[in-house]
Amino acid sequence: MKRKRGFMDENLFYKLIDEVSENKIAKYVSFHLMGEPLLHKNAPDFIKYAKDKGLNTNLITNISLFNENNTAAVLKYVDYLEISLQSFDQDSFEFKKSQKYTFDEYIDLTKKIIEKKYDYGSTSQITITLIENSRNKVKDFNANVDFLDSDSTLSHFFTKYWDEFFTLLSKERGLHYNKPDALHYRKLRHEFLPGIIFNTRSVTTWGNSIGGKDNYIPAIRAKCNALHSQLGILWNGDVVPCCVDFDGNIVLGNVTEKSLMEIINSNYYNMLKDGFKKGKLYSSHCKRCKGGTNILSWITTQVYSFIKHRDI
Numbered sequence: 001m002k003r004k005r006g007f008m009d010e011n012l013f014y015k016l017i018d019e020v021s022e023n024k025i026a027k028y029v030s031f032h033l034m035g036e037p038l039l040h041k042n043a044p045d046f047i048k049y050a051k052d053k054g055l056n057t058n059l060i061t062n063i064s065l066f067n068e069n070n071t072a073a074v075l076k077y078v079d080y081l082e083i084s085l086q087s088f089d090q091d092s093f094e095f096k097k098s099q100k101y102t103f104d105e106y107i108d109l110t111k112k113i114i115e116k117k118y119d120y121g122s123t124s125q126i127t128i129t130l131i132e133n134s135r136n137k138v139k140d141f142n143a144n145v146d147f148l149d150s151d152s153t154l155s156h157f158f159t160k161y162w163d164e165f166f167t168l169l170s171k172e173r174g175l176h177y178n179k180p181d182a183l184h185y186r187k188l189r190h191e192f193l194p195g196i197i198f199n200t201r202s203v204t205t206w207g208n209s210i211g212g213k214d215n216y217i218p219a220i221r222a223k224c225n226a227l228h229s230q231l232g233i234l235w236n237g238d239v240v241p242c243c244v245d246f247d248g249n250i251v252l253g254n255v256t257e258k259s260l261m262e263i264i265n266s267n268y269y270n271m272l273k274d275g276f277k278k279g280k281l282y283s284s285h286c287k288r289c290k291g292g293t294n295i296l297s298w299i300t301t302q303v304y305s306f307i308k309h310r311d312i
């Protein structure tokens, strides 16, 4: 990430939530955009404020900053808690360069949060995400990293770390343990206990922007759901079209200078939005995002965008 890092001013956050809620700009507020939300000292208050304003709340976190003080607030006010575990063993965990925890400690922390969910009677849906590499994208990163790439590795992970825990917890709390007959790493999405889901997500290059991807072929035409079903606001108030633009390459305006509604009604915003619907990409960053590193990926990414976003 190249942009300057920082923390959103709390008054700006509250003003934004008021505007989103009053104008029904969004139903969901997601706390993430290539940063750890709980680094902000006001994060639990922010989540509560959004929830109290009638918005659905989604927190994506690496949980390393969960503690006795914030866990209760998070589990009370977050509708969807996504734990970005990513790793399935110590080697893959080391890729994340965690200074604070070993992999076993990290798994224990995840288990504690699951137990707390039931202690507090929380309705939060907890999704634990692992990263898989079925399309062998990891080669593009030029890194010697083990991503999840087989059903047997996934089964071993659950047998070693989770089966006994789920069995005991289900007996203690009278919960149904939905133990699967088989696990498939490519498209895992399974609810093991009520409100506890594991899923896999394909490793991503964030629109060809990480992994040293300078040799890409820019897209000519592609559709995108940005500005139709998502937009992002960076800590400094810059409005960006999507979470792929985590570096703020496509700034549509700044909410410290204009209201969010003014930005949404601007010509530039609507030109980009209309372009995403018609398959026209005006930004070089979008052309990179929807491009490919070879002819095959260049064609499939663009064609797939028209299929995936055909309803826009």
Ligand code: SF4
Residues within 6 Å of the ligand: 207, 224, 225, 226, 241, 242, 243, 244, 245, 285, 286, 287, 289, 290
């Ligand atoms: S095409 Fe542009 S707006 Fe859409 S995801 Fe990629 S960078 Fe974001």
